[in-house]
Amino acid sequence: MTSTYRAWTLVKRAEGLPSSDLFELRDFESAPLADGEVRVRNEWLTVGPAMRVRMSAETRGYLAPYGLGDPIPGWAVGEVIESRSADFKPGDRAMHQFGMRDYGQGPASAFEKLPASGAPEHYLNAMGSTGFVAYYGLFEIAKAKAGETLFVSAAAGAVGSTAVQIGKAIGLRIVGSAGGSAKGERLKEIGADAVIDYKTPGSLEDKLAAAAPQGIDIYLDNVGGEHLDAALANANPNARFAISGMIGSYNQERASDTMHHLNRIVTQRITIQGYLPYADRADLLDAFRERMSAWIADGTVRPWQEVRDGLESVPQAIEDLFAGGFSGKPLIRLNTEDARP
Amino acid sequence: MTSTYRAWTLVKRAEGLPSSDLFELRDFESAPLADGEVRVRNEWLTVGPAMRVRMSAETRGYLAPYGLGDPIPGWAVGEVIESRSADFKPGDRAMHQFGMRDYGQGPASAFEKLPASGAPEHYLNAMGSTGFVAYYGLFEIAKAKAGETLFVSAAAGAVGSTAVQIGKAIGLRIVGSAGGSAKGERLKEIGADAVIDYKTPGSLEDKLAAAAPQGIDIYLDNVGGEHLDAALANANPNARFAISGMIGSYNQERASDTMHHLNRIVTQRITIQGYLPYADRADLLDAFRERMSAWIADGTVRPWQEVRDGLESVPQAIEDLFAGGFSGKPLIRLNTEDARP
Numbered sequence: 001m002t003s004t005y006r007a008w009t010l011v012k013r014a015e016g017l018p019s020s021d022l023f024e025l026r027d028f029e030s031a032p033l034a035d036g037e038v039r040v041r042n043e044w045l046t047v048g049p050a051m052r053v054r055m056s057a058e059t060r061g062y063l064a065p066y067g068l069g070d071p072i073p074g075w076a077v078g079e080v081i082e083s084r085s086a087d088f089k090p091g092d093r094a095m096h097q098f099g100m101r102d103y104g105q106g107p108a109s110a111f112e113k114l115p116a117s118g119a120p121e122h123y124l125n126a127m128g129s130t131g132f133v134a135y136y137g138l139f140e141i142a143k144a145k146a147g148e149t150l151f152v153s154a155a156a157g158a159v160g161s162t163a164v165q166i167g168k169a170i171g172l173r174i175v176g177s178a179g180g181s182a183k184g185e186r187l188k189e190i191g192a193d194a195v196i197d198y199k200t201p202g203s204l205e206d207k208l209a210a211a212a213p214q215g216i217d218i219y220l221d222n223v224g225g226e227h228l229d230a231a232l233a234n235a236n237p238n239a240r241f242a243i244s245g246m247i248g249s250y251n252q253e254r255a256s257d258t259m260h261h262l263n264r265i266v267t268q269r270i271t272i273q274g275y276l277p278y279a280d281r282a283d284l285l286d287a288f289r290e291r292m293s294a295w296i297a298d299g300t301v302r303p304w305q306e307v308r309d310g311l312e313s314v315p316q317a318i319e320d321l322f323a324g325g326f327s328g329k330p331l332i333r334l335n336t337e338d339a340r341p
Numbered sequence: 342m343t344s345t346y347r348a349w350t351l352v353k354r355a356e357g358l359p360s361s362d363l364f365e366l367r368d369f370e371s372a373p374l375a376d377g378e379v380r381v382r383n384e385w386l387t388v389g390p391a392m393r394v395r396m397s398a399e400t401r402g403y404l405a406p407y408g409l410g411d412p413i414p415g416w417a418v419g420e421v422i423e424s425r426s427a428d429f430k431p432g433d434r435a436m437h438q439f440g441m442r443d444y445g446q447g448p449a450s451a452f453e454k455l456p457a458s459g460a461p462e463h464y465l466n467a468m469g470s471t472g473f474v475a476y477y478g479l480f481e482i483a484k485a486k487a488g489e490t491l492f493v494s495a496a497a498g499a500v501g502s503t504a505v506q507i508g509k510a511i512g513l514r515i516v517g518s519a520g521g522s523a524k525g526e527r528l529k530e531i532g533a534d535a536v537i538d539y540k541t542p543g544s545l546e547d548k549l550a551a552a553a554p555q556g557i558d559i560y561l562d563n564v565g566g567e568h569l570d571a572a573l574a575n576a577n578p579n580a581r582f583a584i585s586g587m588i589g590s591y592n593q594e595r596a597s598d599t600m601h602h603l604n605r606i607v608t609q610r611i612t613i614q615g616y617l618p619y620a621d622r623a624d625l626l627d628a629f630r631e632r633m634s635a636w637i638a639d640g641t642v643r644p645w646q647e648v649r650d651g652l653e654s655v656p657q658a659i660e661d662l663f664a665g666g667f668s669g670k671p672l673i674r675l676n677t678e679d680a681r682p
Contacts, residue, residue: 053608224603246604257600262565263587265615267394272613274606 007071007101014055020315074099137242146171158329232261304328348412348442355396361656415440478583487512499670573602645669
């Protein structure tokens with residue numbers, strides 16, 4: 001039997017910061033469940049900075065542009081309501097990329113079964129690709145050692161807030177950058193030793209010099225631009241920069257960053273490494289999750305999230321994300337009334 | 342007995358491109374040779390891009406500014422004419438950093454004895470820090486593998502021309518950037534598969550895309566700026582960038598590079614590493630020299646050098662170096678008449 005689902009679609013290409021009117025909620029029809037497929041009622045969705053790249057007509061990147069009018073994919077967790085696979089039964093919780101809609105359907109191999117206990121939404125945050133980026137950056141790229149100084153951009157964001165808490169647990173001195181004093185206060189509560197407000201007047205370079213007079217050894221970046229330049233200006237010898245995103249350039253058709261300190265790469269022997277661990281190093285996911293679930297269990301990491309309710313809230317959440325309006329990981333909780341069986 | 346020597350001194354700080362009138366040749370007096378010291382008559386001097394950094398009042402880098410009116414240090418090779426050390430006897434050849442002058446004097450530990458046979462000037466070029474930068478970048482930083490595509494900036498320069506020849510020997514496809522068709526022709530003779538002339542109209546990004554339609558896997562850079570941006574635009578996944586200098590920013594009090602492709606660091610998972618191997622990894626020098634001397638002996642590497650004659654030629658050589666006027670390593674050959682015993 002066919003069934004319908006409601007999904008957000010991109011109806012025009014983004015230019016600059018994405019606004020909520022780029023999206024339309026549309027009805028789609030699912031084919032009857034084929035052999036080996038499962039169908040999930042989504043409970044939690046999330047939005048993230050990498051979405052912006054795919055809103056352009058050309059990405060030149062690692063993911064293709066969204067098709068105009070097609071259901072937008074995205075990470076989600078939900079409850080299996082129908083299964084024609086031996087791997088899933090109704091009632092199981094699963095994570096998948098058929099998000100931005102109320103129901104997801106596809107081959108069982110596209111779904112990952114989650115433990116019955118625990119908060120499933122953590123798999124969209126600290127237990128998922130977000131937490132893995134923080135973990136991989138600190139341990140595999142930067143090889144962080146107790147006593148070193150860590151600088152984190154977008155520290156009140158999803159990756160950043162996880163990195164601050166892990167960094168604190170392993171004995172790093174931490175400087176976090178965030179916009180506004182409220183985020184800064186919260187950052188200090190979760191372990192940042194010093195905070196930079198990038199929205200106040202003055203150069204980031206000078207603010208970072210004041211917050212880290214001893215220089216920085218590690219930089220976790222998903223912003224780029226002036227933050228990256230400030231990190232270069234304040235890097236100690238043999239500093240390691242782990243770069244997981246450049247949100248600052250996603251909203252430009254042709255990014256243009258004015259850099260004053262690239263020569264420090266040589267004089268300070270800096271290593272700058274781009275990484276996408278969820279795509280490239282899934283072999284380390286189990287080890288990561290074992291460690292992260294222990295950190296969450298003992299309170300070392302308290303996943304920092306901001307929840308919006310209802311499928312209708314997706315476009316505004318996207319707009320707010322790029323305007324810096326979220327603290328922690330943006331999550332969208334779907335209500336029973338979002339789901340039309 | 343005291344003795345005199347003539348040495349080039351910096352008499353005013355450089356702003357922008359250094360010109361020959363920043364320098365004056367002055368007489369200095371050496372103290373009598375102390376116990377454990379040696380005195381060398383210099384035969385070969387060299388000039389290099391890193392000198393520019395030290396001509397400024399503040400370096401913020403790894404080497405201190407030159408003192409105004411002091412003898413400028415620099416790499417040199419020469420013949421020991423007097424020794425109060427058991428490690429050296431008159432007639433030995435030695436390499437040291439008491440260059441930019443006719444005689445060098447200091448503790449024996451500051452001198453390295455060179456083999457009696459072979460061309461001593463190669464130790465200022467392919468057998469010295471220049472060749473070591475090319476070797477270390479290709480093998481230790483980039484871990485180059487046959488079949489990969491290498492892009493080299495300043496490919497007709499000292500480091501670049503050595504890298505092109507080593508790269509050819511290990512089976513890389515090589516794209517070199519140089520200014521002017523004469524340098525380009527010579528680059529093809531020594532092994533470059535394709536050549537970019539950065540002086541012709543058009544963007545470097547497009548020129549590199551045309552010269553390396555398959556993208557680049559390795560970038561050896563000592564220029565920075567637009568060359569670095571072009572390399573980012575054309576980098577393959579997991580590309581490695583070995584950065585040994587940024588001559589493009591040395592002549593500016595505050596460098597300002599407009600970069601359009603920094604986000605490629607993430608999407609292509611690029612690693613960018615600054616390195617100064619002569620300072621940091623002297624433990625690998627012997628292995629490097631063993632390999633390089635074999636390459637020179639069998640003709641794999643023909644050290645590319647451009648020789649000027651006489652101590653008086655130093656300031657013009659510095660001016661020409663930064664104007665792109667040299668092919669290969671700039672060497673200054675001192676004549677017997679340069680030396681006043």
